[in-house]
Amino acid sequence: MAQCVLGVDIGGSQIRSAIFDIEGQLLFRTQTTTPGESGPQAVIDSVLDRIAQALSSGRGDVAGIGIGVPGPADPDTGKIYYPPNLPGWGTRSILDPVRDQFGLPTFVGNDANVAALGEQRFGAGKGILDLLYVTISTGIGGGIVSGGRLLTGWRGFAAEIGHQTLVIDGPKCSCGQRGHLEALASGPAIARYVIDAVRDGRKSIVKGLTEGPEEITAAHVAEAAQQGDSLASEAFQTCGMYIGIGLANLIHILEPQLILLGGGVTNAGDVLFDPIRSTVREHVMSEIFQNIAIERARLGDDVGLYGAAALALVGIEG
């Protein structure tokens, strides 16, 4: 039987698990609702169940397990630190229970970090050694592959790229600080731009897409922008500009060959990518940074699952 790996993606709403061969071919897949409200032990038990089910499927000879988790994670201890979407978790390890039960080489990483590895191994970044993956949805996060290796930092907390200050004393971020990229350009920030303007009396077709202004999401704004709505386009121009400046900063710091953008907000397409790309071109310090490509990520909703599998593959390869 061909050698395979098992990837587990623990999300706030779903726990997904799948067996992949070393080419990233999906051989078996299972998922369940995350019992987050039932507390940490219920989540751990559910993860162990998913893994047991996948292993008992008999598809492939599983040589290692990779787990992507929704919070800062220490790769050495497998501890997850206060994941916002897993209430009461604290700093428990997910590594110990999995390794104890199944006795397989097991590796843990933050979901956005391992997503970068997933795109690099199986997605839009194949063969690229220096790659930046950015996810733009409720928040802005990411993962950094540098010289072919995942950059995790001292304790696994690196690549919090949404938390760079772009406007000192700017709008409040989910983390409590002010003026971070995430506070200026995440999905909720894009929606907020339009909600505030509509409240101030600006005209926009986005009003007709929801029951009330507070229901407006970035997806509605994207729909309106694609239909030529000027307020919606302005929201993407402004937020795309902030993302572009954040990416120019990251280009100067990391010099990736390729930047991949994923997450729900990127479904907006050109209305988002155009201002991002033009801002990056205008803001990089030198022509030598002009030819760094900015593309859409390819693995969609399953990027965390592929990433977890990639983490396992990299781990067992040493």
Place this chain on the structure above:
Amino acid sequence: MAQCVLGVDIGGSQIRSAIFDIEGQLLFRTQTTTPGESGPQAVIDSVLDRIAQALSSGRGDVAGIGIGVPGPADPDTGKIYYPPNLPGWGTRSILDPVRDQFGLPTFVGNDANVAALGEQRFGAGKGILDLLYVTISTGIGGGIVSGGRLLTGWRGFAAEIGHQTLVIDGPKCSCGQRGHLEALASGPAIARYVIDAVRDGRKSIVKGLTEGPEEITAAHVAEAAQQGDSLASEAFQTCGMYIGIGLANLIHILEPQLILLGGGVTNAGDVLFDPIRSTVREHVMSEIFQNIAIERARLGDDVGLYGAAALALVGIEG
């Protein structure tokens, strides 16, 4: 004879060369004025002369050569890209002539990048695998050691950490862009803060330290601040605040265990370090980032020379 390496630091004003043993003990040293105005070939010839002189000293069995260069450098080709302090250089390689003449394993890196490696191997960062080195002088640059390896990026142009935008449309940077950390907090920016205020009629003892306001440097501002001058202290508070925000950004992106600050401006001591440290503490997104140490670099003016030697050591060790 014990195995040794040769480090060469090509600066805008001096070319230094030295032989070190693997513990970083300096065995032989030579330096000369950089003949930058005589053109690139004169600089290359001078580098070859320094190396020949060091090798003929007979101190140690030199197993490899490391070269730190004052501009973006591609480690694979050894090309230096338009170094601002070497007029007319263009994109010549320094690797080829050195390797051709001496037949030794030779490695090239940007001077601020290799300085990080120097501090990690021989200075204040011994044994630290994730380290950020920041130099604050005429400009703001740096080097990143991640997982024990130098982060150089796709083509060797990474770690341009002074070129992160902190104030959109802020003051003009040496690179031509606006609002970069370097434009807000380098030595000239600190001096400019005081010069402008003095011109506007603010009182300061710094006026008595120079012939005229335009002669004021960051060193004068530091001297005045240490004597309790309130304008000078304010300049360090403001510029230290910008550096602190820039470091908080880098902490979120890279999660180093230790940040080392070097370069002439750090001679100011506490008047600079106090606002930097307090700003970082206030601006990191989470308590987990509070215990990242910010210390002074230890290798002083020779950091580039030690860094070049460290680059050679890492290179020959594979």
